[in-house]
Amino acid sequence: xxxxxxxxIGVLVTSWYPADKSDPxxxxxxxxxxxxxxxxxxxxxxxxxxxxxxxxPYPGRDAASIRRDIEYLIDTxxxxxxWVHVSMRMTLTGPVSI
Numbered sequence: 001x002x003x004x005x006x007x008x009i010g011v012l013v014t015s016w017y018p019a020d021k022s023d024p025x026x027x028x029x030x031x032x033x034x035x036x037x038x039x040x041x042x043x044x045x046x047x048x049x050x051x052x053x054x055x056x057p058y059p060g061r062d063a064a065s066i067r068r069d070i071e072y073l074i075d076t077x078x079x080x081x082x083w084v085h086v087s088m089r090m091t092l093t094g095p096v097s098i
Contacts, residue, residue: 001047011050011084014040018069021058037077044082052084 004012015033017023022030033056044051055069077083 001043001049005047005049009049011052012040012044013052013054015056016053016073017056017058018065018072021056023056041077041080041082045080049082050084051082 014037015023016037017031017033019031019034022028022032026032041051043049053073055066
């Protein structure tokens with residue numbers, strides 16, 4: 001983390017699967033990315049980095065499961081100050097980050 005900070009990197013984007021899902025490359029390890037998240041958040045805060053989640057696709061993922069996953073992230077980790085906050089607004093061409 002210290003190297004990242006010294007290199008001028010300010011935001012980490014990490015892959016994330018819900019606790020009951022797993023990365024196909026990490027077979028038989030459901031919850032690995034979710035389990036690693038608390039340490040990543042603590043270290044990011046220590047080194048003044050921000051964190052964003054890449055919500056990985058998984059079999060059966062749909063609008064309802066995405067909502068549950070986001071609610072879980074907010075309920076479990078939402079108070080942490082390291083999250084990147086992005087404002088969105090709709091345009092004729094779709095959502096745009098501000």
